[in-house]
Structures are given as structure tokens and as C-alpha cells.
Amino acid sequence: MSGPLTEDAADAEDAEDAEDAADAREAGRASSLWRNRDFNLLWTGQCLSDVGSAMSDLALPLLVFQLTGSPTQAGLVGTAGLAVATTCRLPAGVLVDRFDRRRLMILCDVVRLVVYAALACAVVAGKATLALILVVVAGSAAASVVFTTAEFAAVRSLVRPDQLVTAVARNEARSYGSSLAGPPLGGLLFGLGRALPFLGNALSFLLSLSALLCIRRPLQQPRPDPASDPASVPASVPGGTWWQGPRFVLGNPFLRSLIVIAAPLNMAFTGMIFALTISLRRSGLPPVLVGLVTMTIGVGGLLGAFTAPALQRRLRLPTLIRVICWSTAALMALSVLLSTGIAAAVPLAVAVFLGPAANAALFGYQAAVTPDHLQGRVVSVVLLAATSATALAPALAGVLLSHVAGRTAMLAFPLLVVAAAVVATFGGGIRSMSRRP
Template sequence: MTLPAASTSATPSPNLWRNRAFNLLWTSQCLSDLGSAMANLALPLLVLQLTGSPTKAGLVGTTGLVAGMVCRLPAGVLADRYDRRRLMVICDVLRLAAYAALGAAVLADVADLAMVLVLVVLGAAANAVFSTAEHAAVRNLVRPGQLSDAVARNEARSYGTQLAGPPLGGLLFGLGRALPFLGNAVSYLLSLVALLAIREPMQEPRKKDADSAGDGPADGLSGFRFVLANPFLRALLLIAAPLNLAFTGMLFAIIVALQRSGTSSYLVGLASTIFAVGGLLGAFAAPALQRRLRLPTLILVLSWATAALMAASALWSTSILAAVPLAAAVFLGPTANAALFGYQAAITPDHLQGRVFSVIILAATSAAALAPALAGLLLDHFSGTTAMLAFALVVTIAAVTATFSTGIRSMTTEP
């Protein structure tokens, strides 16, 4: 319940395929996202080999998530105040340099935990700025009638790369530890070339007096004020935060538990792919499910179903089968995303859309930044089954909160 999903058509219109600027951006980011998915799978495996500590592997993951979280609101301001193409080009150059350096260090056998932490922070910060600028730029690259199809294609891109990236990253890591990181660097080079080939403007002309009126892109507090003043959104964030923490922690715990039990790196990556299959199928089912379930009902169903399915997943903590119940749990995620962000867009004034979106993303995902470190700590002291059951308990608490929340019940009509 953190990212906007496609809420209309799952099949892009033919006209969008003839949009040169959008297709350059979309194709390059397919490759970039694929490289990121490979590297994200390989990073904890590398740290485990370097240190032998699940806690330190979790620390690296949490460090990256925290860096991205800290940069989320500033990224929104930057994307609204400065040239978005230039921002994305700078981010690609930084990410290219960071992962090329990490790949070279692994090849030379000089990589250590400190180097990994520095490069992860740099990469996470660049990712936050790039993704925010890209999200803001899409509207300027497509015609109004193409926007819903563009969102649908970006949603498919996200799930598709999550399907292919982790097993490919695991396979490459098994062939050579540096390969996933060098591959990620190549993906950023291709993204950079595509960005430089796009000539269309990526933002509308700025209003010079916007900030002085207290309502410009620098006024980030207005987004917080709007969200906190709405009982439903306020209550929803209290539920979304533990759900995201649990999903992130469970997936990390499965990866580490499988690696620790001697599972091949390719099968470890396949576990992440199984998880992504649930989201991909859920994205296709989202329009039909959204017509049948109101958002408050959807939240309750998602919360209780996730608690039960995570508990079931814990029974297979040393088997790739642990990913199957987790994939079933994430099936409702795209529908919840579409309903939530559709409701948010309908009730939010246009001049607050970007800031309110950033606040919701930040609040909903902030707790998830702690998940890898928490999972690693649990796995250092308890069995994989116990660690996973802890995350199921977190979701159960969120489900109870949703059941008795007056804020959730306060949304009496759909937008």
C-alpha cells in the first residue's frame, strides 16, 4: 500500500507506443529497474559473504532505505524547483559511478562493509531524486488521454523487472560476485543515453512568485497539514506503515533464511520472483476488485489475510515455498494502491497533489526502512520461523487497529 497502481486499463493505447519521448524513458527505465533489482538481491548476499553476519546484511539494507526516506521530501522540492532532465542525468551519472566502483572493488577483492555502506547511501539518495523527478515528468511527456496508459505501463514495468531481476541477479552473483553490480552500472549508462536523447520539456514554466506566496514547491509543510487534517488518511497511515514494515521484513527474512540453509543463489532470487508474481497478478485484477470492494473493506480484508498468510509462510522458513503465501498476501496490494491514490487524488486540491503524495509515501514507507535490520537481528537470535512469526504479529496488530479505527470508518463514500 505504498505505490500508485494503474487504475484504468492494463493495456496501453496504440498511440502511446508511438510516443517517442515516453518510450525512450520507459524502455531505459525498464533496463535500469532490472539492474537495480539484480543489485538489490546481490547486496545482502555480498555482505553475508564478507561478514558472515545477517545483522550486518540487514544494516546495509536499512541504511539504503533510511537514506531514500530522508531524501523523499527534499526530492519532491528539487523536482518542482529545478530542471527535471538535468536532475535525472546527474542521478544517473552518480549511480553509474557508484556501482561501477563497487563492481571494480569486488573484482579486486578490496570491497568491505564501509565501502558498501557509502555506495548504498549514494545510490539510495540518487534513486529517490530520480524516481520523484521521473514521476513528475511523465505528465509532460504524454497527452492527457495517454496518462492512464502511461501509469499502467510503469506499473507493469515495476512488477516485470521484479520478476526478472532477482533470479538474474542471483544467477550472475553465482557466476561472479561483481557481475550484478557491473550490470547495474551498464543499465544506468543506457538510461543516461536515453535521457540525453529526449528533447521534450519535462516540466511546465515555473511561476516566479509561487514560493513567496507560501504555496510553492518549497512549502513542504502544507502536505503534512492536509494529510493530518483528514481522519481517514491519518488512520490509514497508521495501518500502512506496519504493513510495509512486515512485507519488507518478511521478504528479507526469507532471503537470508534460504541463504543460511544452503539454498542456491538462483533459487534465493526465485523467491523474490514468486513474491512479484503475486503483485503482477494483483495488478491485472485490480480494476475488477476495486469495483467490488470499497476502500475501508479492502483495508480490512488485506490486513487480516496478510496476517494469516504470513503466519503460514513461517511454516516453510527454510524452503522456497515460504514465498508462495507471501505472494498471495501481496495480491491485494495493487488494488489497495489504486483505491487509495484514487481517493487521495479526488479529495486533494491540485496545487497540493505532489506534496500530499510525497507525505503519504514517506509516512507509509518510513517504518519499512527498519525492516532489514530488524529481520537480521531476529535471525541472529531466533530461528527463521520465529522471525517470520514476529512480522505476522505486527500485521495482526495493524489488522486489529483497522477493525476498530473510527478514522477508517469515517470514509463513508467513494470519491
Template sequence: MTTTIEDAPAQTRPVSLWRNRAFNLLWVSQCLSDLGTAMSNLALPLLVLYLTGSAAQAGLVGTAGLLVTLVCRLPAGVLADRFDRRRLMIVCDAVRIVGYAALAGAVLAGVANLAMILTLAVLGAVANAVFSTAEHAAVRNLVPAVQLSTAVARNEARAYGTQLGGPPLGGLLFGLGRSLPFLGNALSYLLSLVAVLFIREPMQQPREQAPQSGGAAVAEGVRFVLANPFLRALVLIAAPLNMAFTGMIFAITVSLERVGTSAFLVGLATTIFGLGGFLGAFAAPWVQRWLRLPTLVVVLCWATAGLIAVSSLFATSVLAAVPLAAAVFLGPTANAVLFGYQAAITPDRLQGRVVSVIFLAATSAAALAPGLAGLLLTRFSGTTTMLVFAALVAVSAVAATVSTGIRSMRTEP
């Protein structure tokens, strides 16, 4: 299959992304949405623990949200390609505003219960999946093709920033008042909705074909990914990388706790991981200028495999976080290059479905990582467990090295 870039926005000298009003509004909207999601991911289990005292029931809420997100990935892609993406995002924000405001009221009234919290976790997961898929699919229509990788890098910085700031903010608000995180969530989604309302530019191209049934639409997206050499390689690269990073963080945390490391230092290691990705997102545009796209992807994958292997040598020390943070530092550049190129070569009518297929593969692998790490740690040392994840990244590196889809990447549209 020949890779082409279809109907990408073209400008001889595109304005800076910092002056692109539509993209900045979309970026702010997703930033607020991500912040609310990060806060709720911490606050909902805390509320369950407060109400029931059961860690198992608190875990049930988190697991339900994760499973629902995975189940909704492919349908979300169909919705993002079939309906107006701006309206989808508005509906998602409205659902979350009502849900979290209602939960805050229930907490204040003393009537909140597990069923209510679980229902909100499920509804929130559905809205998050649809909103994020629509947002990713919309970027291509708001940003010139030559700036897509830079736009993805900006989005990576947003994701890491909200993950660093959201949980502490949620915990702080929960400590001040148990309803406050949910009021804060509702406010973040309200501001997100307002930002989307101010976007005047269309987020999708006109649809010329009649809508397909849900199953046929999903099948078309899957076929498109499997038929395209670059997109096949992207799945083979993204899934092991996501599994390895998630598994490494879990393995380092458990290894540190086994040797009696203080909770503060364990938390510091986690912060170092996130900070590495946050800084890497800002550095991504400069890193991309050093090497041709295919070479850049291959070098990043092999460097990540090597850094994870180095991290395994310090399995019982906080120092393990340093080489892993260096590997995470490279992640945003890889995502910017790969997903920016994906957005450029995928027809707009398939953007949502292609993104959802790739996200499903990557997030499913990441979801399995803690379980795999746990099984390995019960039989082997932390060093051996981490080397297994280094080997997984080596699979990505091999795929990048031999893939015709990666070698055919072009710098210019």
C-alpha cells in the same frame, strides 16, 4: 478538509497506456533504473565479501544504503517539487553512470576498496531516492486522471519484475566477472537517461509561488498529509502493511532454516512471494472493476490479514509461502487504488513532498520489521511471530474500515 482533484489531465476517451509514449518512456526509464538498483544491491555486498571476507562489512554497505535512503526521502520530495523533475532524473542517472563505471574500472585495475564501495553505496542511495520520488511525482502529468490507478499497477509490475530478475542477473554477472555487474549497472542507467531525454512532455506544472526554505517546504508537505483524511488513512494503512510483509518474509525464512529446510526450498519460498506480487500487478486493473473503491480497499486489507494468519499455520513448511503469496497478490491492487487516488487529489506542486512523507512512513516501518521479527523469534514460535504481523495488518484493516477518508473515495474525478 474537502478532497478535490485539481488540474488532472482530462480526456473523454483517453488512449491506452500502452500507446502513451511519454508514460511508456518514463516506465522504461524507471524499469532500467530499478533493474540496476536490484543488481547493485546484491553485487556490492558480494564485492565487499570478496575483498574483505567480512560479513559485517558487507552488511555495513547494505545498512548504509538503507539509512541514507530513509534520510533522503523528505529532501527528495522538496527537490521533486522545486526543480524540473526531468532534469533531476537526468542528473541522478548521470551520477550513477559515472559512479558505477568508475567502480567497474577500479575492480578491473585491482584497486577497489571498502571506502570506494561505501561512497558509491551512499551516492547511489541519494540518487535512487531523488529519482524514484521525481518519477512518482511526474506520473500525474503524463497520465489522465482516470488511468492513474492503472499506471500505478503497471509500475507495481515493474517493481516486482525487477526484484525477481535483478538479483539473479547481478549474481550471474558477478560470477562471470567481478566488474560485470557494475558495468551492467552503468549501462542500465545510461539507457534510463536516454529514455528520459526522449520525453518531451512537461513533468510538472508551472510554479506560481516563490520557493520556500527546505524546512518550510517539508513542513507544508507534512501538514497537507495530516490535514487530509484520505492521506492520513493511507499512512495508517501503508506502514503496517509494509512492516507485515517484510517481517513475514523474514520470519518464514528463519523458521524454514531452523527446521533444516534446504537452501533451494528457502529460495523457492522467496520466489513464490515475488511471483505473487508480479502476477497481482497484472491482475490489478481487473480486480478494481469488481468493487467500489472504498469497499475494495477494506476487503483487500481484511483479506490480507486473514491470509497472513493462515500462513502462520504452516510456519515450518514451504506451504507458508502460498497464502502469503496470495496476500502479496492483492498488494498491487491496493497500491494501485490508494496511490492512484493520492496522485489525483494532491496538487502537483506538492506531489513530491506528499509521496516522500508516505514513503518515509512505509519504508521506515518495513526497515524495522526484520528486527522485530528477530526479537519475537528468539522468544516465541514462528507461528506466534507471524500472528503478530497478521495483527498489524488487522490494524490497517480497521483503519480502512472506520476512516472517513477511505469512505469518501470517489470512482470518478
């Protein structure tokens, strides 16, 4: 039976359904990270500065080699940058938590802009020296460590909790994209004029600075009252500021597991790629094809960064970490078997494809469980612990390849990942994680 009342009720239900659908569409648009103005300003500025830095990273050793003719002194530049970055990592966390993050980031961009503009001018004038280059590298490395620590800490203030994983994945995509685009562009510019990569890098920091100045939201929560928060005690007081980060990390089962898993994973990836490069050259593969292998691996990471949020949504966090660790160990072992040909890049690219999902989940969780006033110190401790061993990976790969047969030597790196997988499978910290941050 139907009638006017029934039809009116149906029309009302249709109107309510249409209104609900419109609300859902609006909520979906609002929840999209692409519509987050402030995060996108920060992200875009860092895309540009990351590409600029990748250009300079390629051009600096080339410039030193042209000036000195010494490969040893050219290598000294990269070593100096890594040494300064490692030394500044923990102090950077203290600065980020004690001072205004926006002002620190602006200051860092100004420092990097000035030093690279000065280097470009010196190259044009023919007055560039090794001493000047080392000053530029050291100043830029120190400023970059402070900036990246502040950026890690600030993301939580710019996005909603449910967007943290997606935001970290976007940053991963930015990193892989810049590592693919920056070096070829740097090489092209260096060929056109030795000062151009450094001038381009200075311009990238100017654009990053402009984006920062346009961000409206604060990059941190209000600072706690010193009387109620021991973390605000000056660093010179025993047990004061600098120790709060390590103490928080060591006291949190998840964060302890994070650094135990991340350190061998990062070391294994770096060492495996280095060892594969040497192995392929030994087998007679032309340098152009060796470069293609490296690019293939980078493309795998870039694609993985875009799919990381979807993968993270479909698997519980502990399951995701275990799957990634064990599959990476298997894929690296397969790459070892194929290490005399270009096909070795395929399993490594798949392994790198899975990496951003792990980073997005792990660092998204870290950002969620760490109080805002400790973000800088905790991030600095996690990054230091997770990446410090990476610097040893090329040296380890070189020693192994010099004294052990090629494939046998390369098996050390899948075994490192197995160690991380065992911790992920049986470690109490991983089991204690919840599904969502």
C-alpha cells in the same frame, strides 16, 4: 411496409453506427496506456535501471565479503544505503517541487552512471575498497531517492486522470519483475566477473538517461507565482517549503489514513517473509527450496500488478481496501499454520497478489487529490511514513523468533495487518473517499 426511403434511412443508420464504432475503437486505442509514448519511455527506462539496481544490490555485499571476509561489513553496505535513503526522503520532496523534474532526473541518472562505472573500473583494476563502496552506495541511494520521488510526481503529468491507477499498477509490475530478474542475473554476472554487475548497472542508467532525453512532454505543470502560493516560499523561511508536504498530508483525512494503513501493512509483509524464511530453514528445508518460496511470493506480486486495474474497476475504493486488509490478515494467519513447509508460500503469494491493487488505488488517488506543485513533498512524506517502519521488521522478527515459539512469534505480523484493517473499516478517512480519483 418498406421502400427506398426506409432503406436509405437504414443505410444511414448503419453508416452512423459504423462511424460510431470506429470512433469508439479509436478512442479505445487512444486511451490505452500502451500507446502513451512518453509514459512508456519512462517506464521502459526504469525497467532497465531497476533490473540493474537489483543486480548491484545482490553483488555489493558479495564484493564486500570477498574483500574483507567480514559478514558485518557486508551488512554495513545495506544499512548505509537505507540510512541515506531515509535521511534524504524529505529533502528530495522539496527538490522535486522547487526545481525542474526532468533536469533533476537526468542529473540523478548521470550521478548513478558515474559512480557505478567508477566502481566497475576500480574492481577491474583491483583498487576497490570498502570506503569507495560506501561512497558509491551513499551517492546512489541519495540520487535514487530524488529520482523515484520525481518519477512519482511526474506520472500525473504524463497520463490522464483515468489512467493513474493503471500507471501505478504498471510501475508495481515493473518493481516485482525487476526483483525477480535482477538478483539471479546479478549472481550470474558476478560469477563471470566481479565488475560485470556494476558495469551492467551503469549501462542501465545510461539507457534510462537516453529514454528521459526522448520524453517530449513536461514532467510538471507551470510553477505557481510566489506572490500567490506560499509553497514557493524558500525553505529557510519558517512555515515555508519543507513543511508544506507534512501539513498537506496531516490536513487530508484520506492521506492520514493512507499512512496509518500502509505502515503496518508494509512492516507485516517484510517481517512475515523474513520470519518465514528463518522458520523454513529451522525446519530443515534446503536453501534452494527456501529460494523457491521467495520466488513464488514475488510471482504472486507480479501477477497481482497486472490484474490490479481490473480489480480496482470492479470494487469501490473503500471496499477494495477493506477486502484486501482483512483477506491479507487471514492469509497470513493461514501461512503461519503452514510455516514448517513450502505450502506456506501459497497464502502469502495470494496476499502479495492483492497488494498491488491496494497500492495502485491508494497512490492513484493520492496523485489525483494532491496539487502538482506539492506532489514531490507529499509523495516523500507518504513514502517515508509508509516504509520507515519496514526497516525494523527483520529485527522484530529476529527478536520474536529468538524468544517466542515459532508460530506464536509469527502471529505478530497478521495482527499488524488486523490493526490496518480496523483503521480501513472504521476510519473516517477511508469512508470519505470517492469511488474515482
